[in-house]
Amino acid sequence: xxxxxxxxxxxxxxxxxxxxxxxxxxxxxxxxxxxxxxxxxxxxxxxxxxxxxxxxxxxxxxxxxxxxxxxxxxxxxxxxxxxxxxxxxxxxxxxxxxxxxxxxxxxxxxxxxxxxxxxxxxxxxxxxxxxxxxxxxxxxxxxxxxxxxxxxxxxxxxxxxxxxxxxxxxxxxxxxxxxxxxxxxxxxxxxxxxxx
Amino acid sequence: xxxxxxxxxxxxxxxxxxxxxxxxxxxxxxxxxxxxxxxxxxxxxxxxxxxxxxxxxxxxxxxxxxxxxxxxxxxxxxxxxxxxxxxxxxxxxxxxxxxxxxxxxxxxxxxxxxxxxxxxxxxxxxxxxxxxxxxxxxxxxxxxxxxxxxxxxxxxxxxxxxxxxxxxxxxxxxxxxxxxxxxxxxxxxxxxxxxx
Numbered sequence: 001x002x003x004x005x006x007x008x009x010x011x012x013x014x015x016x017x018x019x020x021x022x023x024x025x026x027x028x029x030x031x032x033x034x035x036x037x038x039x040x041x042x043x044x045x046x047x048x049x050x051x052x053x054x055x056x057x058x059x060x061x062x063x064x065x066x067x068x069x070x071x072x073x074x075x076x077x078x079x080x081x082x083x084x085x086x087x088x089x090x091x092x093x094x095x096x097x098x099x100x101x102x103x104x105x106x107x108x109x110x111x112x113x114x115x116x117x118x119x120x121x122x123x124x125x126x127x128x129x130x131x132x133x134x135x136x137x138x139x140x141x142x143x144x145x146x147x148x149x150x151x152x153x154x155x156x157x158x159x160x161x162x163x164x165x166x167x168x169x170x171x172x173x174x175x176x177x178x179x180x181x182x183x184x185x186x187x188x189x190x191x192x193x194x195x196x
Numbered sequence: 197x198x199x200x201x202x203x204x205x206x207x208x209x210x211x212x213x214x215x216x217x218x219x220x221x222x223x224x225x226x227x228x229x230x231x232x233x234x235x236x237x238x239x240x241x242x243x244x245x246x247x248x249x250x251x252x253x254x255x256x257x258x259x260x261x262x263x264x265x266x267x268x269x270x271x272x273x274x275x276x277x278x279x280x281x282x283x284x285x286x287x288x289x290x291x292x293x294x295x296x297x298x299x300x301x302x303x304x305x306x307x308x309x310x311x312x313x314x315x316x317x318x319x320x321x322x323x324x325x326x327x328x329x330x331x332x333x334x335x336x337x338x339x340x341x342x343x344x345x346x347x348x349x350x351x352x353x354x355x356x357x358x359x360x361x362x363x364x365x366x367x368x369x370x371x372x373x374x375x376x377x378x379x380x381x382x383x384x385x386x387x388x389x390x391x392x
Contacts (some may be wrong), residue, residue, distance in 0.1 A: 002258065003239070003242045003243045003246050003247060003258055004243060004247060004256060004258075006239045006242070006243075007239045007240065007243050010235060010236045010239050011236075013232075014221050014224060014225075015220065015221070015224050016217070016220070016221075017221075021212070023282065023285070024211065024212070024282075025210050025211070025212075025213075026243075027280065027281065027282040028210060028211050029210075029240075029243070030243070030247060030256055030281070034244040034245075035244075036209075037240045037241070037243060037244035038240070038241060038244050039206060040206045040207075040237075040240055041236075041237035041238070041240040041241045041244070042237070043199070043202045043203045043206050044203065044225075044233045044234070044236055044237040044240075045233070045234060045237045046199045046202070047199045047200060047202075047203050047222075047225070047226070047233060048230040048231075048233035048234050048237070049230075050199050051199060051200060051226060060200060060226055062198065062199055062200075084223065085223065085226070086219065086220075086223040089219070
């Protein structure tokens with residue numbers, strides 16, 4: 001059954017979906033009304049057609065510019081630098097950030113052949129050089145490569161007259177001391193805050 | 197971003213895929229060349245258009261009859277009764293079975309409102325009544341509802357002049373005695389085989 005095999009093959013190319021899961025998903029779809037599959041197909045086509053990169057921040061957008069870049073109420077003096085577009089949604093979910101974003105499009109990783117020229121470093125320089133930005137918040141992942149990327153961006157911005165800050169390290173809310181790694185704990189100790 | 201949200205929504209309707217996973221899959225697809233999404237959409241449309249139920253066994257098929265029903269080398273005297281079409285693939289993978297299949301299309305479940313009329317009981321009667329079948333192998337799931345379905349089919353076939361058998365219960369190959377439940381172990385004890 002060639003078509004079913006094709007669908008299993010396409011689904012199993014997705015991250016975290018092995019052959020077994022792809023088969024389960026395929027049989028699930030086959031047991032639904034046929035419109036379900038057609039609807040998923042239509043949505044995929046629409047996304048493929050409409051979604052592009054925002055030329056101002058690198059986030060995904062459906063129009064000329066993304067919703068955040070076209071929102072005049074956002075504070076243009078603060079720029080939050082993230083690795084991937086998915087991180088924009090995460091920071092937005094905190095609801096406290098009202099500034100703008102710059103999506104690098106990855107992290108420095110010599111092993112995977114990702115250097116500064118593969119990231120949106122030029123766009124970042126351009127945004128900071130335009131003069132409106134006064135603070136750059138480095139919100140790369142707290143991983144080895146994310147840290148290296150943050151350090152690189154920090155050095156790049158030195159002398160450009162902007163304040164550079166980083167997301168605080170410490171205990172996650174709802175976390176349990178027993179399961180916190182030593183590095184996080186030492187960060188939390190160093191950055192301890194006096195109880196007033 | 198309406199289109200992206202739509203895609204996340206459609207993906208999170210799939211079994212075992214929550215909102216978070218749907219977002220991860222969406223962002224993964226967005227980072228691929230756009231053809232990837234279009235290809236997945238095409239495959240979904242093709243499956244929705246071509247795949248139907250085989251009128252002889254109830255398995256999914258792309259032509260008039262499924263590949264197994266149209267294969268004249270298969271032994272028509274043995275009929276393996278399974279709950280879902282996905283089980284046909286599982287039995288086929290064992291490579292030892294050369295007979296034909298009948299897919300019931302579910303299991304008896306009064307709680308979910310599934311009675312005999314929701315299953316392909318009529319088709320099963322018709323196949324057995326046609327005279328070619330000499331043995332029916334009940335390969336329903338070893339669950340409460342699967343067992344009830346097997347018992348029901350067994351009673352239905354009584355007096356129709358066919359041998360009715362069931363898949364053996366016992367230790368799964370590669371299993372560990374420590375993790376085998378008591379019911380399976382008691383089946384394995386009852387059906388113990390003499391070492392020659």
